[in-house]
Amino acid sequence: MVNHQIIDESTTHLSAEDLAALRENLHEQRLFRQEQLRLLAGPVTSRTEDRLRQRAAAQIEVRVKLAAFARMVLADVEAALIRMNEGSYGTCHLCRRPVQRERLMIVPQARYCARCQQVKEARP
Numbered sequence: 001m002v003n004h005q006i007i008d009e010s011t012t013h014l015s016a017e018d019l020a021a022l023r024e025n026l027h028e029q030r031l032f033r034q035e036q037l038r039l040l041a042g043p044v045t046s047r048t049e050d051r052l053r054q055r056a057a058a059q060i061e062v063r064v065k066l067a068a069f070a071r072m073v074l075a076d077v078e079a080a081l082i083r084m085n086e087g088s089y090g091t092c093h094l095c096r097r098p099v100q101r102e103r104l105m106i107v108p109q110a111r112y113c114a115r116c117q118q119v120k121e122a123r124p
Helices: 016-041 049-086 101-106 114-122
Strands: none
Touching (some): 016 049
16 A cells, blocks of 8 residues: 655755755765775685584575665666766656655665655555
8 A cells, every 4th residue: 555645845954064964965875885895795604614604505695685685776876876976866766756754764875755765666
């Protein structure tokens, strides 16, 4: 079920302070994901070769999934920083309305307003 809320324009305005805080948050996320990818790219270490052989498949699968997720989030963060530099940050990619300030404070790399995100996720 899609929740259709009336968007209060006062909650969509981003102040210069908001943008600065969001930019800093995105930069921190970028550094975290880059470091995460660097660590995940390193060799798998274990105390013994036997344990390594037993856990290797599971560890590799987890590392592959973590690396894929980190790359995805890093790409979203970098795209948000580009949108900030271009002046299109905070505009929904689907409906072109402002993304709610509260949503951006929680998910600063958000591309869609809450309503469009729900619609997008509801599609099979």
